[in-house]
Structure formats: structure tokens, C-alpha cells
Amino acid sequence: MKRYDEMLPAGIWRRLDHIGVAVSDLEITANKYQQLGFTEIERENLPEQGVEVVMLDGGNCRLELLAPLRDNSPIARFIDKRGQGLQHIAFETKSLDTALADLATRNIVPISPPSIGAGGNRVAFLHPRDTEGVLLELVEYP
Ligand code: CO
Numbered sequence: 530m531k532r533y534d535e536m537l538p539a540g541i542w543r544r545l546d547h548i549g550v551a552v553s554d555l556e557i558t559a560n561k562y563q564q565l566g567f568t569e570i571e572r573e574n575l576p577e578q579g580v581e582v583v584m585l586d587g588g589n590c591r592l593e594l595l596a597p598l599r600d601n602s603p604i605a606r607f608i609d610k611r612g613q614g615l616q617h618i619a620f621e622t623k624s625l626d627t628a629l630a631d632l633a634t635r636n637i638v639p640i641s642p643p644s645i646g647a648g649g650n651r652v653a654f655l656h657p658r659d660t661e662g663v664l665l666e667l668v669e670y671p
Contacts, residue, residue: 541628542620546668547584547591547647549617551607555596558613559583567592573647580604582647593619593647617654619666625651628667639667 552558559569562585570591571584579602585592595616597605607616622628625643632638632655639653646652646668655665 541622541631541667543623544621545590546619546621546666547593548587548615549593549595549619549664549666550614551604551611551616552594552596552613553608555581555583555594558594558596559585562592562594571648574598575647577644578602578604578646584647617664617666619652619668622667622669625653625667625669628669629653643669 550558563569567585567587569583570586572582574581576598579598580595581598582596583594585594595604597608599605604616629639629643637655637659640656641654643651643653646666649671651669651671653667655667657664
């Protein structure tokens with residue numbers, strides 16, 4: 530039997546990895562989602578990004594709750610401008626460098642160079658102006 534991994538398509542966007550939700554108060558929202566039946570699977574601070582993260586198991590896709598660690602973090606600015614709610618959609622990519630090189634040939638560059646995101650994975654974000662309004666995250670597992 531083929532491994533799930535081998536059945537994934539070869540392109541940049543392999544599979545939906547998680548959906549990012551911006552929240553003001555991590556405790557309140559994590560509790561609310563647990564009341565909705567979601568299970569917390571991971572919790573971590575990402576000081577460089579200025580966020581505190583709770584990952585929830587959503588069956589075939591995880592939900593990433595993101596709360597600001599400081600007032601000037603991108604997630605704090607997002608909430609100031611647009612309120613709580615859907616913030617980004619993340620797809621797994623096999624090789625972040627290959628994906629970004631491919632996108633660069635189409636004049637699409639990430640918002641900033643790849644960094645280490647939730648779960649210790651390498652990540653990069655594409656600006657909503659390049660995606661017709663959706664902040665897209667690329668995730669490469671170690
Ligand atoms: Co994310």
C-alpha cells in the first residue's frame with residue numbers, strides 16, 4: 530500500500546495544513562472551541578512573531594488560534610484593523626525553497642524570508658495582494 534505521503538501531488542501546494550484564526554484572548558477562545566468539541570493538541574509562544582498559539586485538532590485539518598503577545602505584533606495590528614476571525618490559510622509544501630523559487634519566477638515573493646513557525650516548521654507567508662485577498666502560509670515540515 531502506498532504511503533499517504535507518496536499519494537500527495539507534486540506541486541507547491543500539497544495539502545491543507547491548518548487554518549489560522551486571530552483571537553484577542555487565547556484562554557477564552559481556546560475554552561470556547563473546546564466547548565465546541567475541538568481538542569487542544571499543542572500550545573506554544575513564538576516571541577519573534579509576537580504570537581501565542583494554540584493548535585486544535587479539527588479532524589483532517591487543524592485550527593491555529595493566534596493571540597498577540599505584544600501590541601505592535603502583526604496579529605495585534607490585524608485584530609485592530611479587522612477584528613477577530615479568519616486570518617490565514619496554511620498549506621504544506623514539500624520544499625519551501627523550491628516553492629519560493631518557483632513563485633519568484635512568477636514575480637511573487639513572500640512577505641518576509643522563511644522563519645520558524647508553530648511546531649518548529651519552516652514557514653513563509655504570501656501577501657493577500659498577491660492572492661486576491663487571502664494571507665497564505667507555506668509550511669515545510671522538518
Ligand atoms: Co499558521
